[in-house]
Amino acid sequence: MLDTNVNRRNSNNIKWSPVKKDPGVLPMTIADMDIATPVFIREALQHELDQRVLGYSMPMASFYDAIIQWEWQRHNVSLLRDQLILLPSVVTGLAFVIRHLTQTNDSIIVMSPYYPPYRRLVEGNQRQMIDFPLVQREGQYVIDFERLDQVMSTSHARAILVCNPHNPGGRVWTTAEMLRLQDLASQHQVLVIADEIHDDTTFSDNEPVSLLANRMGESAVEQTVLLKSASKAFNIAGTKLAYLAVKNPELLAKLQQAADAEAIQEVNTLGVVATQTAYEHGERWLNEVNQYLQDNRDYAYEYIRENIPLIRPMLPQATYLMWLDFMAYDLTDQALDEHLQQDGRLMLNPGIEYGQSGSGFMRLNFAVDRSILKDALSRLGSFDHKMRKI
Ligand SMILES: Cc1ncc(COP(=O)(O)O)c(C=O)c1O
Known part of the structure; x- marks a missing residue:
């Protein structure tokens, strides 16, 4: 029932719009999901459209x-x-x-x-x-x-x-x-x-x-x-x-x-x-998507803790958003964002946009197919690798 195989690169959405200018970057940003809107909702919308008058x-x-x-x-x-x-x-x-x-x-x-x-x-x-x-x-x-x-x-x-x-x-x-x-x-x-x-x-x-x-x-x-x-x-x-x-x-x-x-x-x-x-009609689908998101959350959290210990993730108790502390790299907010994009080829939401207490943080949206999440985590790893060499 759950469909995580979506490609939003060519549609008009906020999250993937930077890719039009920079096709190699992976955005894990704004809070919607790269998971298909459930089919029963799309069918209900189609039924409405089939009335032929809006x-x-x-x-x-x-x-x-x-x-x-x-x-x-x-x-x-x-x-x-x-x-x-x-x-x-x-x-x-x-x-x-x-x-x-x-x-x-x-x-x-x-x-x-x-x-x-x-x-x-x-x-x-x-x-x-x-x-x-x-x-x-x-x-x-x-x-x-x-x-x-x-x-x-x-x-x-x-x-x-x-x-x-x-x-x-x-x-x-x-x-x-x-x-x-x-x-x-x-x-x-x-x-x-x-x-x-x-x-x-x-x-x-x-x-x-x-x-x-x-x-x-x-x-x-x-x-x-x-x-x-x-x-x-x-x-x-x-x-x-x-x-x-x-x-x-x-x-x-x-x-x-x-x-x-x-x-x-x-x-x-x-x-x-x-x-x-x-x-x-959404209860069953919601349980299913939440289980998928929980597995993604656990995967990302464990991966970061084991493989990129300089990044300190907060374990989200709800939401598909993970708040990551990058302070150990000692970068300005601007430099952090630039290095993530240039060296990691990854876009996250800069924490400084969430107020001064978000300085040094980045927000990662993990509502994606597991393979995309793995790609994002490996990009975080590349960023970490390059930062350690500087
Ligand atoms: C806490 C919070 N409130 C509101 C919104 C936006 O809601 P809406 O699209 O209904 O304005 C978001 C979207 O990310 C959100 O995270």
Whole structure:
């Protein structure tokens, strides 16, 4: 059922576009998969195209039911249809929430390293970003809660943006961590904006807990806006469909009013079809792809640790992204990227784009066929070999 034999070199996608100029380089970058979108989703899209008219459409009750069922069964989030607002993408939704639930010049806490658009979404909307560095403990990122408490009390932050699970570190925040975060947010009256786009790409050793889950408790649920999409797990980012969920009636009313004013719910027909099909029929495929990704993760992690010990990988607990520490080479961020491309013939996402605390790191996307992953790892080996000779 899983089809990892894809060649995206000649299609119009972001990840492979550098290859048009430099055919010898291997990109392991942006967070979509070089694994075919499942056939049952492509068939559902084909069925839609076979109607021969792509006119106006509206999401049916069964579409909302599919989201509600998925969130309940997989994530313990109980939702009513009216608590959902449709969006073209999570990023659009983050900007929308920031604009409508915070005020100009409000401060928003963002844990770093962070998904690069967060800074632009906060600062581009004239809010102040408080960069809150995560701390490394036993090879994983953790949240320094004492510092978070301090920052919340002194900064008068209006909101905190939480990436759960975390991109780029791959951390699955534990229930205890998320309860503590919610507790602090409640004490300091901070809105919790939860980006949970990666929470379906999970491995057998960790299970994410949603910040909007019933088990977070009532006050947590009241102060949280959840943003989500099926796009990462089912490889349908190009169909442009996401949603936000909010239970607090006051916040919901504000967002619904704004959604009407901005017509933000006018989403793509094909996105609706793809998401509904994914949620209604995708469970088996998802288990299969996640097993493949877990095997890739383990392979890459072990390979790097055994063969390229100067690179220190973080073991991702979720996501298909591996965060690699190159600090032992003592290169500037620019030189690191250049050497990887020139000597390793490999493109990764430079960690410095994820904030200052990403300096010295690179992010590798391992959602590829195993043979491509092996090629990428051998290129990392060539880079290492050349660097040792300098
Ligand atoms: C944490 C996170 N949020 C949001 C997105 C983008 O989501 P969308 O394409 O729905 O805007 C990504 C994509 O990589 C991501 O990693």
